[in-house]
Amino acid sequence: xxxxxxxxxxxxxxxxxxxxxxxxRRFAGEADLPELFTVIEESLEHLxxxxxxxxxxxxxxxxxxxxxxxxxxxxxxxxxxxxxxxxAIVGACGMYRRxxxxxxxxxxxxxxxxAATGRGLATRAAEALVEQAFRLPWVSNVEIVHDPANLASAxxxxxxxxxxxxxxPSPAVAPAETGEEQVWRLTRTRRQAAxxxx
Numbered sequence: 001x002x003x004x005x006x007x008x009x010x011x012x013x014x015x016x017x018x019x020x021x022x023x024x025r026r027f028a029g030e031a032d033l034p035e036l037f038t039v040i041e042e043s044l045e046h047l048x049x050x051x052x053x054x055x056x057x058x059x060x061x062x063x064x065x066x067x068x069x070x071x072x073x074x075x076x077x078x079x080x081x082x083x084x085x086x087x088a089i090v091g092a093c094g095m096y097r098r099x100x101x102x103x104x105x106x107x108x109x110x111x112x113x114x115a116a117t118g119r120g121l122a123t124r125a126a127e128a129l130v131e132q133a134f135r136l137p138w139v140s141n142v143e144i145v146h147d148p149a150n151l152a153s154a155x156x157x158x159x160x161x162x163x164x165x166x167x168x169p170s171p172a173v174a175p176a177e178t179g180e181e182q183v184w185r186l187t188r189t190r191r192q193a194a195x196x197x198x
Contacts, residue, residue: 013079013095013132019124024081024093027069032082035089037062039113043091046114049176050150072096079132083112083125090116093125095133095142104140106133110156123156130160134188141187147174148182157184161194 017024027036037059040047048054053061072078080094091112098107108129110122126144133142144162146153147170162184170181 011136012073012076013135017081017128017132019128021085022121022124023084024125024128025084026073027066027080027082029066029070030063032066032089033063036066036082036092039089039091043111043113047111048174050147050153050174051111052173054174083110083121085116085121090121093129095129104138105143106136106139107143107145108133117152123159126156127160130186130191134191139188141185144184145181147177148180149176149178154182157186160186161190162186
């Protein structure tokens with residue numbers, strides 16, 4: 001589906017983002033299956049409280065996820081990256097549009113293997129995605145959405161200059177969810193103002 005503000009052939013973010021010691025790269029399809037499946041397997045108890053998709057985790061679900069990445073990227077609705085540290089996948093992140101996303105809005109999501117948490121990697125990955133999002137001409141704001149009880153996820157947008165935009169009801173489909181979503185927003189204007197500061 002093409003949105004009015006979304007070009008039929010949108011500009012795309014960089015397929016590989018190299019940070020200091022950390023790389024975000026497009027998923028390589030089936031080639032990533034063994035490693036990604038193992039990382040998810042090792043992270044299940046860490047992710048289960050907040051990630052509804054964990055309930056359906058399995059090799060078939062991971063295979064299907066990887067098989068759809070290229071098509072989602074090509075049509076501009078979901079840009080998914082492997083988070084790679086020291087040559088190994090340690091999580092995933094991405095930018096995507098929900099069906100009910102506001103015009104001009106792109107949402108960022110992220111998760112990490114528990115051994116990779118506590119080092120600022122999610123914040124660095126999200127910051128890189130914010131930069132990529134605002135390179136897309138149709139994006140006017142970036143959102144990060146999480147359950148209000150997920151304090152680790154909340155710390156990321158707070159560090160990056162997002163503002164608390166709203167709370168809204170949401171079905172509690174993962175074990176620790178409260179039935180609400182916290183929406184953080186960073187506008188292009190606010191980002192440009194921050195970048196212009198000396």
